[in-house]
Amino acid sequence: MKNITLLGATGSIGLQTLDVMREHPHQFRLYGIAFGKNVDKAKEIIAEFKPEKVVVQDEKIRNELLINTDQNTILVGKEGMEEVSADPETDVLVNAVMGSVGLGATLTAIKHKKQIAIANKETLVTAGHLVMKAAKQYGVDLLPVDSEHSAIFQALNGESQKDINKIILTASGGSFRDKTRDQLQGVTVTDALNHPNWSMGAKITIDSATMMNKGLEVIEAHWLFDVPYDKIKVIQHKESIIHSMVEYADKSIIAQLGTPDMRVPIQYALTYPDRLPLSSSKSLDLVEMSALHFSKMDMERFPCLAFAYHAGNKGGSLPTVLNAANEAAVDLFLREKITFLEIEQVIENAMENHSFVKQPDLETINEIDQEIRNKTYEKY
Numbered sequence: 141m142k143n144i145t146l147l148g149a150t151g152s153i154g155l156q157t158l159d160v161m162r163e164h165p166h167q168f169r170l171y172g173i174a175f176g177k178n179v180d181k182a183k184e185i186i187a188e189f190k191p192e193k194v195v196v197q198d199e200k201i202r203n204e205l206l207i208n209t210d211q212n213t214i215l216v217g218k219e220g221m222e223e224v225s226a227d228p229e230t231d232v233l234v235n236a237v238m239g240s241v242g243l244g245a246t247l248t249a250i251k252h253k254k255q256i257a258i259a260n261k262e263t264l265v266t267a268g269h270l271v272m273k274a275a276k277q278y279g280v281d282l283l284p285v286d287s288e289h290s291a292i293f294q295a296l297n298g299e300s301q302k303d304i305n306k307i308i309l310t311a312s313g314g315s316f317r318d319k320t321r322d323q324l325q326g327v328t329v330t331d332a333l334n335h336p337n338w339s340m341g342a343k344i345t346i347d348s349a350t351m352m353n354k355g356l357e358v359i360e361a362h363w364l365f366d367v368p369y370d371k372i373k374v375i376q377h378k379e380s381i382i383h384s385m386v387e388y389a390d391k392s393i394i395a396q397l398g399t400p401d402m403r404v405p406i407q408y409a410l411t412y413p414d415r416l417p418l419s420s421s422k423s424l425d426l427v428e429m430s431a432l433h434f435s436k437m438d439m440e441r442f443p444c445l446a447f448a449y450h451a452g453n454k455g456g457s458l459p460t461v462l463n464a465a466n467e468a469a470v471d472l473f474l475r476e477k478i479t480f481l482e483i484e485q486v487i488e489n490a491m492e493n494h495s496f497v498k499q500p501d502l503e504t505i506n507e508i509d510q511e512i513r514n515k516t517y518e519k520y
């Protein structure tokens with residue numbers, strides 16, 4: 141029986157993690173949760189799973205939650221997430237919060253040698269060098285939850301790092317893949333939230349539409365698999381059936397396929413190196429599928445992908461700027477303060493005007509993250 145602490149329990153990945161846990165009640169017990177604002181959903185989770193530790197975003201939410209939940213220990217904010225991540229009773233940390241707010245918890249869990257299932261890609265984008273250095277120092281593996289990275293992790297299994305020719309990340313193209321740049325003028329939040337293949341949280345769905353999601357995933361792959369950027373390629377694959385691939389020195393390509401169902405990579409990160417049945421997930425019927433499509437990624441159509449390659453290649457503080465500007469811009473778009481096309485302008489502007497720091501430590505990263513958000517929110 142593994143004790144799971146689930147950060148972001150009320151979100152898309154959080155709820156699907158709970159689905160996996162329901163299928164395997166003898167393997168997993170929910171020890172701790174953290175959530176943001178969704179008190180009603182959190183109450184349902186607490187009533188069903190009875191976690192011992194609950195972390196809330198702030199004091200206001202704590203007061204709302206206190207009614208009926210006095211049997212739990214309630215912790216608050218980033219410090220609360222770090223405390224529950226370090227808790228001796230936590231065996232596995234599933235980090236599924238949205239955004240760089242998850243960074244401290246990831247680093248804390250590493251220092252306490254926890255098994256970590258990482259969905260929170262922003263952690264790796266904003267401070268990949270610090271996270272991977274700590275993981276190496278404490279001998280901790282980060283088990284990827286992101287579907288592409290789970291696919292790559294499975295395709296890499298047992299192979300030698302030196303034999304990798306390239307990693308091929310697949311991109312669905314997002315909600316606006318069939319639109320030209322001209323047709324992006326005036327698109328609405330509702331349109332942008334309509335992802336063709338996946339049902340996900342709002343922020344990542346917008347990231348898919350701008351292609352920033354794939355940009356973040358390029359940086360995530362660089363850190364997780366220690367592969368240089370010139371060996372990480374992106375192709376468009378509109379069906380999201382091949383979740384990603386690795387090409388080896390002999391030109392063999394190993395791919396991982398499956399229906400678009402996040403419970404599969406979530407469960408694998410929880411059970412690795414074993415596999416358990418997942419009866420709620422559907423088998424892929426390739427005959428019914430009949431055809432899969434691939435096309436070249438157009439960096440001019442999707443400039444956010446080019447921004448991410450640039451930030452990744454340059455390194456230093458630039459990925460922190462990319463991530464913080466993107467988080468603020470997507471939030472502004474979701475609240476209809478800026479247009480869809482302004483998202484990329486906010487990011488480009490933040491990257492161009494930033495005073496570059498070559499080797500930022502944690503304090504510097506947190507300062508830059510806050511400064512970029514403040515500047516962006518001041519402007520709009």
Ligand SMILES: NC(=O)C1=CN([C@@H]2O[C@H](COP(=O)(O)OP(=O)(O)OC[C@H]3O[C@@H](n4cnc5c(N)ncnc54)[C@H](OP(=O)(O)O)[C@@H]3O)[C@@H](O)[C@H]2O)C=CC1
Nearest residue numbers: 148150151152153175176177178237238259260261340341
């Ligand atoms: N959804 C997916 O299929 C995939 C997601 N990912 C990654 O997983 C992460 C989560 O994504 P997703 O589940 O879609 O996002 P959601 O928006 O659905 O969920 C985010 C979760 O984080 C919580 N949260 C937000 N801010 C805070 C905070 N300050 N303190 C504590 N909790 C907070 C939210 O709480 P509340 O709702 O209560 O406010 C919610 O539980 C992201 O990094 C995303 O990129 C990666 C691959 C696929």
Ligand SMILES: CC(=O)[C@@H](O)[C@H](O)COP(=O)(O)O
Nearest residue numbers: 286287311312313314348353
């Ligand atoms: C499910 C998942 O891992 C998402 O990151 C998904 O990949 C989004 O799809 P696209 O970014 O390819 O549209």
Ligand SMILES: [Mn+2]
Nearest residue numbers: 286287288357
């Ligand atoms: Mn993904």
